[in-house]
Amino acid sequence: MNSLFYIAAIIAIIATIRMVTGTNAVHSLLYLIVSLLAVSVIFFLLGAPFIAALEVIIYAGAIMVLFVFVIMMLNTGSTGVKKEHELLKPSTWIGPGIISAILFGEMLYILMRPASHPMTSPVIQPAAVGALLFSKYILIVELAAFLLAAGVIGAYHLGRKEKLSYHRYLKKEEPTT
């Protein structure tokens, strides 16, 4: 059981690094899916089977499919890959890398306590999660519903194409790029 955790963790880290440093958008997306699947294995090991299933279905299924649709719609192709190669110089990476390394060092320093709780895994059944979700956190569930409704309306409004206007005074001028 212990080695499963370590293997899944290493796969998650490697896949995420490959995702961040990749140039092709679709390849990066596939690495991101691998990373999410590895994290869902860890959730399963930690005694959260319901969350592991949700991670696979919603994250790796639904949200990543949205990404695939948008990448297909944009279809930047080989020009995008070439432009990304130009971005991957060390000079663009070194600043953000240092900032992230400092932050990571701080987190490690905070977590450097003598090892306390073992991650014991009494499996928490989905029924317990649901009972807690709809009793103690019912207000946040409703707020999440508001948020999702706002997301749907916002996505519809933003993703809509502009109406074609045939009158010349109503036409907007072309963006100057």
Place this chain on the structure above:
Amino acid sequence: MTIPMEYGLWLAAILFCIGLTGVLARRDVIFMLMSVEVMLNAAGLAFIVGGAARGSADGQVMFIFILSMAAAEVSVGLALIIQLYQKFKTVDADSASQLNG
């Protein structure tokens, strides 16, 4: 499992920092959005680890909220990317630095 809880939190911290590097370094908006997903996922992992160490279901409830928030954020973000591409014919974040409508 006899792994201490700190290891799970370290994993969450590592994934979060990789995602942060991606957001800061990349200029393609799609890659930035994917890195944000990695960061949200790492935060959820920290919640699950904390919940598992205490043996309570609260961490899993929080992960469900993070999941719904990520779904809403991605839908709006991708719609914004499509708008950006229609206006500027590129997904470079620098092209939108002028904010002139």
